[in-house]
Every structure is written in C-alpha cells, then in structure tokens.
Amino acid sequence: MIPRWPRRRCLAAPLLALLVGAPGLVAAQAPPAAASCIACHGAQGEGQAAPGYPRLAGLPADYLQRQLQAYAGGMRANPIMTPLARAMSAAERDQVAAYFSALPAPARAASAAPVVAADVAELALRGRWSEGLPGCMQCHGPQGVGVGAIPPLSGQPARYLAAQLQAWQGGKRPPGPLGLMASVAARLSAADVAALANHFGTGPRAVPGPAAVEPARAVATGFVPPPLSTIPDNEFGKVVRQGLAIFEHTGTNAPAFSGNALACVNCHLDAGRLAGASPLWAAYLAYPAYRAKNGHVNTFEERMQGCFRFSMNGKAPPLGSPTLVALQSYAYWLASGARVDPNLPGRGYPKLAKPASAPDRARGEKVFAADCAFCHGPEGQGQQAGAVQVFPPLWGPRSFNWGAGMGSVANAAAFVKANMPLGRGGSLSDQDAWDVALFMDSHERPQDPRFVDSVAVTRQRFHDSPMSMYGRRVDGVLLGEQSVPAGGSTVH
Ligand code: HEC
Ligand code: HEC
Ligand code: HEC
Ligand code: HEC
Structure with a gap:
C-alpha cells in the first residue's frame, strides 16, 4: 500500500518564492553552503555522468528542498548525501535548493544509448x-x-x-x-x-540489476486492440497513422476544428485504447446508434463531430472530410478482430454508483488541492512544458465547453474515479470522485454552442438535470453568464 501524499502543501514554498524572486539575488552568488556541493555536482550544478552524480541545475526548487529534507530525515537514505544534508540548517537547505534551481539547465548531452529500441x-x-x-x-x-x-x-x-x-x-x-x-x-x-x-540518461550505460521485485501486473480482460507497431505500411496505414496523430495532437493536426488546449487522448486515454476510458475500438462498433442528445440515429462520424464541437470547443469537421476519415480509419483499425456489439466490455466510462452523501463542493475543493492541483495547477489551468500542454486544463477558456459530456458531474465522476490521478486510477474513494467532479464542473468554461436567448432558457433546454451546474448560482456567479463565446478561435 502506497501512502497518500500528505494533505499539506510545501511549507517552504513562500520562502522559496521569495528567494527565487528576490530582485537582489543573482544566480551567480552561491550561498556559502553550496561551495561543498560543486565538487560532485559540478560548478554549474550540471552533474557528473561517470560517477553518477545527478544534475541539480534547473530542477524545481521545492523538489530539491524536499530531497534534502528527505536525506536529512533519513527517509531517502544515501551514505554521501545524508550526512551532508544533516550538516545544513533548514534555512541553508532552502537556500541551496533555490540556488541550484535557478541555474540554467545544461545543454542536452547525448543519450547513453543513442539507438533506442x-x-x-x-x-x-x-x-x-x-x-x-x-x-x-x-x-x-x-x-x-x-x-x-x-x-x-x-x-x-x-x-x-x-x-x-x-x-x-x-x-x-x-x-x-x-x-x-x-x-x-x-x-x-x-x-x-x-x-x-x-x-x-547520459554517460555510462546502466545494466539490468537483479529483478528485485516482480512488477505489478494488472490482468488485461476483454478485447485487446493490436499494437501500434503493426499499423500496415501501405496507403490505408498512412491514413490510420494520420488518425492517430490527430487523436493525440488534435490542436496541431486539426487546428481548424479545435478551439481549446485539449486533445482527444486527454479523455480517451492511451491513444484511445484504454478500456474504461471510452476506448475508440468499442465506440467504433457501437454506431450507428440513436442518441437522445440530438434525437436521431448518429453515425460514428457524426458522434465524433460532437466531441469536436463540445469537448474540443471547436467546429465539427464536415462528414467525409480528411479529418474524420482519418479518425474513423484509426478507430476501425483498432477494432480489428472485435465483434460488432454496442455493449462490448470496456466501452465508455464505468458508471459510478450514487455517493453515500450528496456531492459537496467544499469537500471537492479539498480533494482537488490534495490530489489534482499538483498536475492540473492550483487554478485548474493545466501546465505546459514550453509550447507543449503536458497537463490539460480542467476549466476556464482553454478547456471543454458547457455542452461537453465531461460537463456532466456523473460522467466526470466516472472518468476521474477510473483514471485520475494519472497512473493511480481507482485510488480515490467514490465519494471523493463525486465531490471533486462537482467542484471541477462548478467553474466557468466556454459557452454552450447551442446557447439560445439566455442562460436560463439554455439551461431549461439542454441542462435540465441535477448533473449539470450550468445556469446554477455558485458563490454569487451565475454559471454560463461569464462564459467566453464557444468555438474559441482566439484561445489556442
Ligand atoms: C561526494 C559527492 C557529493 C557531494 C559533495 C554532494 N553530493 Fe549531492 N549527491 C551525490 C550523490 C551520489 C547523489 C545521489 C544519491 C542518491 O542516489 O540518492 C546526490 C544527490 C543529491 C540530490 C538529489 C538530486 C535529485 O535529483 O533527487 C540533491 C538535491 C543533492 N545531492 C544536493 C547536494 C547539495 C546541496 C550538496 C552540497 C551541500 C551536495 N549535494 C553535495 C553526491 C554528492
Ligand atoms: C474533455 C474530454 C473529452 C475530449 C477532449 C474528447 N472527448 Fe470524446 N467523449 C468524452 C466523453 C465524456 C464521452 C462520453 C459522453 C457520454 O457518454 O455522453 C465521449 C464520447 C466519445 C465517443 C463515443 C464513445 C462511445 O462509446 O459511444 C467518441 C467516438 C469520441 N468521444 C471521440 C472523440 C474524439 C475523436 C475526440 C477528439 C476530436 C474526443 N472524443 C475528445 C470526452 C471527451
Ligand atoms: C500526475 C498528474 C495528474 C494528477 C495528479 C491528476 N491528473 Fe488529471 N490528467 C493528467 C493528464 C496527463 C491528463 C491527460 C491524460 C492523457 O492525455 O493521457 C489528465 C486528464 C484529466 C481530465 C480530462 C482532460 C481535461 O482537461 O478535462 C480530467 C477531467 C482530469 N484529468 C481530472 C483530474 C482530477 C479531478 C484529478 C484529481 C482527482 C486529477 N485529474 C489528477 C494528469 C493528472
Ligand atoms: C504520474 C506521473 C509520473 C509518471 C508517469 C512518471 N513519473 Fe517519474 N516522477 C514523478 C514525480 C512526481 C517525481 C518526483 C518524485 C519526488 O518528488 O520524490 C518523479 C521523479 C522521477 C525520478 C527521480 C528524478 C531525480 O532527479 O531523482 C526518476 C528517475 C523518474 N521519475 C523516472 C521516471 C520514469 C523512467 C518514468 C516512466 C516509466 C516516470 N518517471 C514516469 C512523476 C511521474
């Protein structure tokens, strides 16, 4: 059992912010405590590949600070670093952490194994x-x-x-x-x-050590789509690959139809392959189907148009357009060998039973701070590395709009329970998942593209459900009233 991250933010963060942000503090002025570090970690904190001394330059300050604290407290045991960390006061540890963090990241060295399997x-x-x-x-x-x-x-x-x-x-x-x-x-x-x-990594190659542990293996059940490496090398395969590229990098590869910072894969995990995260192969085999959302039988292409219009806050690509043909080809290929069945196990997000007590926003805010903000940011805005959106925004003008399926608290709770925090799906209690889903869906996001007349009329027409917060008043704000327009052409 892995303990949960303590529900407490880093106490030293304000101090670090002060040190890093202090105008007088230039990176070149090493704090005295840093003098003894550079023998191993390098004059610029660049590390040394051969003996395996890690790079410190440009690492997150709160990360470095926590590591030094862990060495000092014996939680991270190391014969070299433990005594060194213990010899420093807490203030000195914070200072060196801020100092090395502010040093520029070293230029990229060659990988230890340039030819990668x-x-x-x-x-x-x-x-x-x-x-x-x-x-x-x-x-x-x-x-x-x-x-x-x-x-x-x-x-x-x-x-x-x-x-x-x-x-x-x-x-x-x-x-x-x-x-x-x-x-x-x-x-x-x-x-x-x-x-x-x-x-x-860089420097001398690491060689496999003894297998200390038997890796935890989840049992794959039901249909397993073919590995991506077996996409055929022919004209059809080319289009399948285009579909995969659109699915994973939607804004880059379908810019005319995307209106936010999301990609299909953010909600349909593992390139649309993961059972329990609304996989594409199961969806492909479930259409044409009648949908109450628009009151007629939808083809698979039309179903994907919906995700562009709402989840991607964009525009529906025309039926038969290269974008939809590529996505459909990818979905069809993923479904190779499965039987046509709208109830294929693994389809959709596994529904979550009603919570013991009614979902609560205040409780949800606490869950968010403890279990989500680390990646999605304190304001749900997501995080980028350069231009790449690594952690997607959960609300605000760059997220899905009010018409999206994820805007239903029930859908969001189901998705979050099964898939979040990333890599620890299933670890939240059902109650926590409902509470945090309600909290997430109680924030402004782009307008519902079906908007008519007023928020009240739009709520009555399209959101008349206890699962939608659209048109509800939260902290004095009528949700939907301050939404940016749908379609988001200006907020990529
Ligand atoms: C004698 C060599 C040596 C000296 C001197 C030294 N270190 Fe280290 N340091 C290491 C080694 C080896 C490791 C990797 C330890 C491990 O595997 O946990 C390390 C790890 C670290 C880490 C963890 C890095 C990470 O990415 O998690 C930090 C932080 C660190 N050292 C800071 C310092 C500071 C600050 C000083 C000066 C006060 C210092 N070190 C002095 C050898 C040294
Ligand atoms: C913000 C999250 C999100 C994003 C981004 C997103 N989707 Fe979806 N998608 C959903 C949700 C939620 C559902 C299920 C809605 C429901 O059950 O009402 C869904 C359903 C679907 C379905 C039907 C699944 C089924 O089994 O019936 C398809 C196909 C689909 N999405 C494709 C896409 C494609 C293609 C993209 C990118 C262009 C995309 N989605 C982007 C959240 C998202
Ligand atoms: C370890 C980092 C991490 C944590 C913690 C985390 N997420 Fe995520 N989340 C991600 C990543 C990465 C994606 C996109 C997944 C992908 O593209 O494969 C994502 C996707 C999502 C999405 C769908 C995309 C969107 O922006 O709407 C929602 C909703 C979501 N997370 C909610 C949560 C909630 C609620 C929590 C807390 C219970 C949480 N996440 C915790 C990393 C994280
Ligand atoms: C779900 C998010 C997540 C994923 C996926 C992930 N990591 Fe990490 N990784 C982290 C976090 C958070 C830390 C910092 C841990 C800490 O503060 O103690 C970290 C730290 C590390 C470190 C220590 C770095 C240092 O300077 O000491 C290594 C090594 C590492 N990860 C390797 C990997 C590898 C290899 C993979 C892919 C198999 C991977 N990680 C996947 C979140 C992740």
Whole structure:
C-alpha cells in the first residue's frame, strides 16, 4: 500500500518564492553552503555522468528542498548525501535548493544509448496501460525535460536514474507526491529500468540489476486492440497513422476544428485504447446508434463531430472530410478482430454508483488541492512544458465547453474515479470522485454552442438535470453568464 501524499502543501514554498524572486539575488552568488556541493555536482550544478552524480541545475526548487529534507530525515537514505544534508540548517537547505534551481539547465548531452529500441521509446512516450503504467513523458514532459514540480530526467546520469527507480522498487526512497513514482517503479521490470535509464540518461550505460521485485501486473480482460507497431505500411496505414496523430495532437493536426488546449487522448486515454476510458475500438462498433442528445440515429462520424464541437470547443469537421476519415480509419483499425456489439466490455466510462452523501463542493475543493492541483495547477489551468500542454486544463477558456459530456458531474465522476490521478486510477474513494467532479464542473468554461436567448432558457433546454451546474448560482456567479463565446478561435 502506497501512502497518500500528505494533505499539506510545501511549507517552504513562500520562502522559496521569495528567494527565487528576490530582485537582489543573482544566480551567480552561491550561498556559502553550496561551495561543498560543486565538487560532485559540478560548478554549474550540471552533474557528473561517470560517477553518477545527478544534475541539480534547473530542477524545481521545492523538489530539491524536499530531497534534502528527505536525506536529512533519513527517509531517502544515501551514505554521501545524508550526512551532508544533516550538516545544513533548514534555512541553508532552502537556500541551496533555490540556488541550484535557478541555474540554467545544461545543454542536452547525448543519450547513453543513442539507438533506442522501439519498445523503450513506446514505454517512455505512451506507457504500458495494460499494466496501468502511463508513459514517462506524460508527467516528465517531452523528452523528459521536467514540468512544474516534476523533475527532469534528461541530463541525469543513466546510472543515477536506474538507481532511483531501484530505490523506489526497494522502498528506499520516499514515495513522493501522491505516491506516483513508487507506483510507476513497481510496474517496471529490471530490464525496463535499465532501458529507460539509458533512454533518458547520459554517460555510462546502466545494466539490468537483479529483478528485485516482480512488477505489478494488472490482468488485461476483454478485447485487446493490436499494437501500434503493426499499423500496415501501405496507403490505408498512412491514413490510420494520420488518425492517430490527430487523436493525440488534435490542436496541431486539426487546428481548424479545435478551439481549446485539449486533445482527444486527454479523455480517451492511451491513444484511445484504454478500456474504461471510452476506448475508440468499442465506440467504433457501437454506431450507428440513436442518441437522445440530438434525437436521431448518429453515425460514428457524426458522434465524433460532437466531441469536436463540445469537448474540443471547436467546429465539427464536415462528414467525409480528411479529418474524420482519418479518425474513423484509426478507430476501425483498432477494432480489428472485435465483434460488432454496442455493449462490448470496456466501452465508455464505468458508471459510478450514487455517493453515500450528496456531492459537496467544499469537500471537492479539498480533494482537488490534495490530489489534482499538483498536475492540473492550483487554478485548474493545466501546465505546459514550453509550447507543449503536458497537463490539460480542467476549466476556464482553454478547456471543454458547457455542452461537453465531461460537463456532466456523473460522467466526470466516472472518468476521474477510473483514471485520475494519472497512473493511480481507482485510488480515490467514490465519494471523493463525486465531490471533486462537482467542484471541477462548478467553474466557468466556454459557452454552450447551442446557447439560445439566455442562460436560463439554455439551461431549461439542454441542462435540465441535477448533473449539470450550468445556469446554477455558485458563490454569487451565475454559471454560463461569464462564459467566453464557444468555438474559441482566439484561445489556442
Ligand atoms: C561526494 C559527492 C557529493 C557531494 C559533495 C554532494 N553530493 Fe549531492 N549527491 C551525490 C550523490 C551520489 C547523489 C545521489 C544519491 C542518491 O542516489 O540518492 C546526490 C544527490 C543529491 C540530490 C538529489 C538530486 C535529485 O535529483 O533527487 C540533491 C538535491 C543533492 N545531492 C544536493 C547536494 C547539495 C546541496 C550538496 C552540497 C551541500 C551536495 N549535494 C553535495 C553526491 C554528492
Ligand atoms: C504520474 C506521473 C509520473 C509518471 C508517469 C512518471 N513519473 Fe517519474 N516522477 C514523478 C514525480 C512526481 C517525481 C518526483 C518524485 C519526488 O518528488 O520524490 C518523479 C521523479 C522521477 C525520478 C527521480 C528524478 C531525480 O532527479 O531523482 C526518476 C528517475 C523518474 N521519475 C523516472 C521516471 C520514469 C523512467 C518514468 C516512466 C516509466 C516516470 N518517471 C514516469 C512523476 C511521474
Ligand atoms: C474533455 C474530454 C473529452 C475530449 C477532449 C474528447 N472527448 Fe470524446 N467523449 C468524452 C466523453 C465524456 C464521452 C462520453 C459522453 C457520454 O457518454 O455522453 C465521449 C464520447 C466519445 C465517443 C463515443 C464513445 C462511445 O462509446 O459511444 C467518441 C467516438 C469520441 N468521444 C471521440 C472523440 C474524439 C475523436 C475526440 C477528439 C476530436 C474526443 N472524443 C475528445 C470526452 C471527451
Ligand atoms: C500526475 C498528474 C495528474 C494528477 C495528479 C491528476 N491528473 Fe488529471 N490528467 C493528467 C493528464 C496527463 C491528463 C491527460 C491524460 C492523457 O492525455 O493521457 C489528465 C486528464 C484529466 C481530465 C480530462 C482532460 C481535461 O482537461 O478535462 C480530467 C477531467 C482530469 N484529468 C481530472 C483530474 C482530477 C479531478 C484529478 C484529481 C482527482 C486529477 N485529474 C489528477 C494528469 C493528472
């Protein structure tokens, strides 16, 4: 059992913010305590690949501060660092953390293993969701550059990276925020650890250690779509690949039809393959179908138009357009070998039973702060690494609009329970999932594109359900009244 991240934010954060932001403090002025560090960590905090001394430059300040605290407290045991961290006062640890954090990240060094096996690249990028394992870059950002409070993997010695993963596997490093890394490491084999360390790291290669633990393996049930590496190399395969590219990078590959910072894959996880996250293969086999939302039989293409218009806050691509043909080809290919059945196990988001007590916003806000803000940001705005949206926004002008399926508290609770926090799906209680879903869906977002006359009329026409907060008053604000227009052409 991995302990939950304590419900407390980093106490030193305000102090660090002061130190980092203080106008008089130039990065070049090393605090006295830093003098003894550079022998190993390098004059610019760049680290040393051969002996495996990690890079400190440009790492998140609160991350460094927590590591020094963990060494000092013995939770992260290391014969070199523990005595060094203990010799510093708490204030000195904060100072050196702020100092190294402010140093520029070293230029990218060559990877330890420049030729990367396709399966390692896939594990690093998309993970292995059959075992509940997200891709490393889903949290560590593109090429592992680090995002917000999540440290970089790039520029670290390969052997150091391997040693850290092994430390988590052996319970020798604190589980860290939300137990995310302890849970990730538990799903890696000895061969995975070495391959990933070489993929992201620099310097001498890491070699597989003894298999200390048997990786946790979830049992895959029901239909399993074919691996992406088997997309055929022909004209059809080319279009299937285009569909995959649109699904994963919707704003880049279907800019005319996207009106927010989301991508299809943000809600349909693992490239639309994950059972319980509304997989595309199950959806493909369930249409044409009657939908109450628009009162007629919808084809699969028309169903996808809905997600563009509402979830993507964009415009529906015309039926038969290259965008929909590519997405449909990808979905059809994923469904290879499955039977036509609207009730294929794994379809949709598993419905969540009614909570014991009515969903509550104040409780939901606490769940959000403890379990979601770390990635989605304190204002639900998401986080980017450069131009890449690593953690998607949950509300506000860059998120899904009021007409989207995720705007239903029941849908959101079901999605969150099964899939969030990323990589720890199923860990929230049902009550927490309902509460946080209500909190998330009680914030402004782009207008419902079906808007007519007024918020009240629009609510009555399209949101007349206890599961929609549209047109409800929250903290004095009538939700829907301050929405930016739907279609979001100005807020990519
Ligand atoms: C004799 C070499 C040596 C010296 C001197 C040294 N370190 Fe380290 N440091 C290491 C090694 C080795 C590790 C990796 C330990 C592990 O595996 O946990 C490390 C790890 C760290 C980490 C964790 C990095 C991460 O990415 O999690 C921090 C932070 C750190 N050192 C800070 C410092 C500071 C601050 C000083 C100066 C007060 C210092 N070190 C001095 C060798 C050294
Ligand atoms: C769900 C989010 C998430 C995923 C996915 C993830 N990580 Fe992490 N990783 C973190 C967090 C958070 C930390 C910081 C842990 C801490 O503060 O103790 C971290 C830290 C690390 C560190 C320690 C870095 C250092 O400087 O000591 C390594 C190594 C690492 N991750 C490797 C990986 C690898 C390899 C993968 C892919 C198999 C991966 N991570 C996937 C969230 C994630
Ligand atoms: C903000 C989250 C979100 C995004 C982004 C999103 N969807 Fe959806 N999608 C949903 C939800 C929620 C449902 C289920 C709605 C319901 O049951 O009423 C759904 C349903 C679907 C379905 C029907 C599933 C079924 O089994 O009937 C398809 C197909 C689909 N989405 C495709 C897409 C495509 C293609 C994109 C990108 C263009 C996309 N979605 C973007 C949330 C999202
Ligand atoms: C470890 C980081 C992390 C944590 C913690 C986390 N999420 Fe997410 N969340 C993600 C990522 C990454 C995605 C996109 C998944 C993808 O593209 O594969 C996502 C997607 C989502 C989405 C769908 C996309 C959108 O923007 O609407 C919702 C809703 C969501 N998360 C809600 C939550 C809630 C609620 C919590 C807290 C209970 C939470 N998440 C905790 C990383 C995280």
